[in-house]
Amino acid sequence: QLLESGGGLVQPGGSLRLSCAASGFTFSSYAMNWVRQAPGKGLEWVSVINDGGGLSYYADSVKGRFTISRDNSKNTVYLQMNSLRAEDTAVYYCAKDLAENVWGSFRFDYWGQGALVTVSS
């Protein structure tokens, strides 16, 4: 199970941190991702972090503004979002990778329920 928290309304230029608490699997063995969906739109991959937390990648649209991290002792992955823009408004899903101990699998077999982030003044 994946449970996101931390969403809400934030002004343009503001910051927000999303958390995703995992249970029911060996969290430290899987890469974790964030995928977002703007209202009424399709899916956009945002970021990935490897199982150990030492590798990460970002979509160009968020590079330099968002930071992904994880705490394997707490079975939690985070997304720190800074310099937020109106176009960042979306439901943010955390998603588990299908393959254990594989980097770059990008097959998302479990998803959280999503956290809504609204960037507006």
Add this chain to the structure above:
Amino acid sequence: EIVLTQSPATLSLSPGESATLSCRASESVSSYLVWYQQKPGQAPRLLIYDATNRATGTPARFSGSGSGTDFTLTISSLEPEDFAVYYCQQRGNWPPPTFGQGTRLEIK
């Protein structure tokens, strides 16, 4: 960045009919193509990975085919619960992995 184009945008069919959804990549992704189903208000659900492999729990009426740039998701004998939005996603050339824009399968 690889662009995935899904067609049709909307498909109107009746329960019991067969559905064919297409996904075309702007360049080859080998067999690294994934299909998801999303129902309103829900997170996406993994259906098919690596073009042809059903995920755990995916009914046998769902099948995937294709390689390179052209892929198909076929749903034989549609059930009422199959009406949803379907997304393809490539992982053959990353970062980033990219999604198609989706096909809405609606009840006729």
